[in-house]
Amino acid sequence: MSMKVDSVSNGFVFGFAKEKAKKISSDAVYGYSLNGSMSYVYPDRSIDFLSIPQMREFIYGKQIARKKYPVTAQIIAGFSLGLLGSLYDTYETQNSKFFHREPTYAQFVAPMGYTLTINLFRPKLSSKQTSNPAHLSNELIIEGYIGEARRRKFLATSISSLSGSLVGLAGYFIFKP
Numbered sequence: 001m002s003m004k005v006d007s008v009s010n011g012f013v014f015g016f017a018k019e020k021a022k023k024i025s026s027d028a029v030y031g032y033s034l035n036g037s038m039s040y041v042y043p044d045r046s047i048d049f050l051s052i053p054q055m056r057e058f059i060y061g062k063q064i065a066r067k068k069y070p071v072t073a074q075i076i077a078g079f080s081l082g083l084l085g086s087l088y089d090t091y092e093t094q095n096s097k098f099f100h101r102e103p104t105y106a107q108f109v110a111p112m113g114y115t116l117t118i119n120l121f122r123p124k125l126s127s128k129q130t131s132n133p134a135h136l137s138n139e140l141i142i143e144g145y146i147g148e149a150r151r152r153k154f155l156a157t158s159i160s161s162l163s164g165s166l167v168g169l170a171g172y173f174i175f176k177p
Contacts, residue, residue, distance in 0.1 A: 054140055061125070061135075061144025068129040069149040071156035074118065078160030079167075082111040086168020090176075099176045103169060111161030118157045123149035 003017035003024075013024050089107035092100035125136060125145045135141045 057138060057140040058144040061138075061141035061146075062148040064125065064130055064135075064141070065123070065145045065148035065152065069123060069145075069152055071152050074153050074156045075160040078111060078114060078157040079164035081114050082107075082161040082164020082166075083168045084164075085110045086165050086172065090168075090172050099172050103172055107165055107168065111165055115154070115157045115161050118153050119150050122146055123153070 003015040003022050005013060005015040007014045008026065011026050013022075013026050015022055085107040086103065087098055090099045090101050090103050091097075123146055125142050127133065127136060130136070
C-alpha cells in the first residue's frame with residue numbers, strides 16, 4: 001500500500017491513499033518521507049503489518065537467497081529439457097534422422113511440466129548459506145528466503161526451458177532438409 005504523507009506525530013503517520021485520509025502506526029510503516037512522496041507499507045500474513053525490524057529480517061532473508069541460492073542446476077536442466085524436447089519432436093524414426101519431421105507443440109510439454117513443478121519442493125536455508133545460526137530458526141528470515149528462492153528457481157527454469165526450446169527450433173529451421 002502506498003500513500004501521500006502529510007505529517008508524522010505521536011507515533012502515527014498521517015496522509016492520503018486513494019483520496020481517503022489514513023492514519024497508520026509508525027511501527028507498521030517501513031519507510032516514508034515528509035516531502036509528500038510515497039510511503040511504503042508492507043502487510044503481514046495476517047491483518048496486521050510488519051514492523052520495521054521485522055521487515056528488515058524479511059528483506060535480509062530475500063538478500064540471502066539472492067546471493068547464495070544456486071540456480072545453476074535448474075538452468076542446465078531446463079535448457080536441456082527444452083533442447084531435447086525440440087530434438088525429439090523433430091526426430092524421424094523411420095530413417096533415424098533429426099529435423100525430418102515438422103515441429104509440434106509437444107516439444108513444450110516436458111519443459112513446461114518441469115517449470116510448473118519446480119516449486120513443489122521448498123528450498124531450505126542451510127548453515128552454509130548464513131554464518132549466524134540464529135537465522136536458521138528466525139521465521140521471517142526463512143520466509144523471505146523461501147519466497148525469493150522460489151522466485152529465482154521459477155524464473156531460471158522458465159527462461160532456460162524457453163531458451164532450449166527456441167535453440168531447438170532454430171536448429172530445425174537451419175538444418176532441415
